[in-house]
Amino acid sequence: MSVFSKERYGFLARSEILGLLALAALIVVVVPLSLDIFRLNLVGKYLTYAFVAIGLVLCWGFGGILSLGQGIFFGLGGYCMAMFLKLEASSVENTKIQSTPGIPDFMDWNQLTSLPWFWQPFKSLPLTLIAVVAVPAVFAFVIGTAMFKRRVGGVYFAIITQAVAAILTILIIGQQGFTGGINGITDLRTLLGWDIRTDHAKYVLYFVNAALLMGVLVLGYFVRASKLGRILVAMRDKEDRVRFSGYSVASFKTFVFCLAAALAAVGGAMFTLQVGFMSPSFVGIVPSIEMVIYTAVGGRLSLIGAVYGTLLVNAAKTALSESFPQLWLLGLGGLFIAVVLAFPNGLAGIWGAWIAPWFARLTKSGSHGSAVANGSPAE
Amino acid sequence: MSTDPTNPHRPDLLRRRLLMGMAAAPFMGLAARSAFAQAPATAAVNTTGLAVTDTEVTVGILHSVTGTMAISETGSVQAEKLAIEQINAMGGVLGRKIKIIQEDGASDWPNFAEKAKKLLVNDKCASVFGCWTSASRKAVLPVFEQYNGMLYYPTFYEGLEQSKNVIYTGQEATQQIIAGLDWVNKTKGAKTFYLLGSDYIWPRTSNKIARKHIEGHLAGGKVVGEEYFPLGHTQFNSVINKIKLVKPDVIYAIIVGGSNVAFYKQLKAAGIDLSKQTLLTISVTEDEIDGIGGENIAGAFACMKYFQSLDNPNNKAFVEAFHKMWGDKTVIGDVTQAAYLGPWLWKYTVEKAGSFDIDKVAAASPGVEFKGAPEGYVRIHENHHLWSKTRVGKARADGQYDVIYETADLVEPDPFPKGYQ
């Protein structure tokens, strides 16, 4: 890669390195030191949504592909992980009161007498880890290829992803013998014998999650600075010109859609590990659209903004719903409208337009907002 | 907010308190023994660090007040608040007033788990009254078991579960289903059944039990159809046509939520006359009839443990108190009544155990009785479900049920029924 050879950390601007360090300091040092384990676990849960938001920045902010079905991939990743954990929790001695010991409890309730074939691979952790990324990516590839080759884009793509999310939800809920139905897969206990429910495990998982998130962010910056990233932005702004220049627009779109799906799936798997269950309520339309708002609040062009946006919206949700449950929906709805009408570039836009210049004046050193550098989407 | 259905208006609170005291009078006799006893020292009744002070004990209420489930769960919140207000008017539990922390499950199962954890870990609630759907209960169950909390769960549900940390104040499936099927078989001579349900675990498990009972225990019993619809489905014309062709003796419907409204309206519009066609449901309480409209469901039979029209002194006092607190038009369904039992059962259990400690309360629960229950007498079984009677009601056009049958004895709860799995 040419960006590597020119200078060290060539794909990261100085301000971006500073931003990454500040975020790392926040989620690895400040948050764990200032919150008790219950709240820390909550933050860990929010950070799993940030994976989806980062994927959406790549796919929607840079690529101009708005998917209203990211919950599909978050859910698929989460379900893959949950299937492994559930099999481990359903050992023969744990389930000896069932009519068929050794299979998950909900299968027993639904008169299944043996493990379905597609559950078999999830007996092995390596296969599960591969499946967590591969299943959603392949699913995204199928959807993406079919749609982008036919030049379905924009609004139509958004509506079709929604329909797919609806189909998957009905299927998961309806096939409860195989999937746990509307209850989801619950009561997950151990990972290779290691109890994931203890406070200690929650700390460990939080830091694993934080490290993964930082890694994904760096990956995001790399993609954005690479040729691929530049083609994405070009495609978003003038798709036909890119096509006439000889690029296979559909392949690039499919790739970024798969990447976003894989990132969402990693988030889903981490969610399952930290929260201890997976439910079809993540696959549906409502959570999928809610995940888009995290990205929009953070600034749809800012990778790091996506993390702050996710944290801010979820913290507000928890705080408001603890004290004023009725207000929460009004607040969320207002947020959607405000972000679209007044702050199309979200937190990153506010940072770039107001706070960064103020900083610059204060320190007299030139640091430019990364988000603004990419330009606004021209639709 | 112009109206908050789960929050009584403040200005007339004093007057209401007085009324509540009067309304609770029937309960006083049986509970006075312990209610006004000298309050024991906090250190003695709370050894595990729960939120209990010399004057107060904190409990949680965890239901959805927003989202799709708010339709159903509002009644439960109202009943729990009523029970707690009445208990406080009588002097509280072990001399301590009950303080409520209410959290919103927002119809989102993972959110239930998060809020349950908050109530147990952060707020140290001595008990939690809450959850409605099976999915929300499954989501919070590991939390209650891990952090050792106490949950009073009010909904009739599918069974197949039993936990030290949960008291199930609604009926499990066999209690609700078998008596009703026997009744319809005996009095109507019903042999063929068409099973319908919303597509999730409770209707499916219930229909499974119903099918086993119909085919195994009823003379000549036969299931002639079984079908499920996605939650929120609103088009039932196709299945209604099928029913018209098959002409079953009984339509056995376990449809929930908004789909109910569509189903019964379309049934009526299709000319199926419920005074001629027997329809037995276990999912339509007075709450649901509010949305369906009484004239659309009049003549249908429902099988559950409580109806608002139940004629006994306990229920009269309960209905009156409920209406004083929440308005005359509020209806009371089976689950609402079961939710009302929760705080009372907890109070009696704590007093029997002489302690708020979760382990002691769980151990003392079996055998605890509530003679003032609106449904009559209930007692906690060793499996943490309730012994209760099962009743059949016939829907009237005004949205109430006429109770036309009740089991002679209390029905034993059997969450893991042999031969029905």
Next chain:
Amino acid sequence: MFEGYSLGDLASIFVMQGFAGLILFSVFVLMALGLAIIFGQMGVINMAHGEFMILGAYVTWMCSQIFQNYIPALFPIYFFVAMALAFVASGALGMLVEWALIRHLYKRPLDTLLATWGLSLILQQVYRSVFGPREVGVDLPSWMMGSLQLTDTIEVQINGLFVMSLTVVITVVVAFLMFRSGWGRQVRAVVQNRVMAGAVGIDTEKVDRLTFGIGCGIAGVAGSAFTMIGSTGPTAGQLYIVDTFLVVVFGGAQSLLGTILSAFTISQAQSTMEFFLSGSIAKVLTLLGVVGILMLRPQGLFVLKIRR
């Protein structure tokens, strides 16, 4: 699949299922017409469409209460008053929303999607606060209930007939407005070339506002009609939104005729499958079929050739 049914039974199945399909078709058309106008003609994705419908349903409910309590003599015809009021209420709210929100977003269709989703959350909470979280039941005048017995096994539901005739009337009115009235000419001109339309003196802002208002008003009437067959609660609107969008997209967004034909195709497919399969599976298969066909023919069944 057909065993156990006699030939006569099969004939009545065929007729009654056809009728059930026609009711579903009318429901889809009612849902989709308003959306097709807003989405197809203006390119605005109105995720709050379901909430505009529910507003119509609540207006109907209030009317039924008022007529029952104050002028019971006129109760048999209250439904017509309710539908008119539902149109006015939803239409007025729609015009307000267009003025406050939508007109700032015409260049950003994906953003209208987010903003109107926010609007739908707010409306849901407002309904919950004003009307309570419980569902409300709308009483119908007795002449609208029941069914006509044609033969022993074939019955026709009166409210089904009512919904169908309503659909026909609304479709004819919309078609007339669109293709015969001055407003319709202006709308079509704006859709085809906004700048040029403005240059020849059409007040495009006014046309937009009116179009959005009429689309929402039709949603209100649809909501009013739905009180006969479905439920009215704060979140009931969300149930319809995906189906509705699929109908519109499947038909080809700019074509009203396409919307109607796609509603027909989807409803007949769904009601036929519902008879032979379970409700859940029928729904999945229908959605899958629509998504599959859209992948093969993304522009929908019918396309209007226009210069973008």
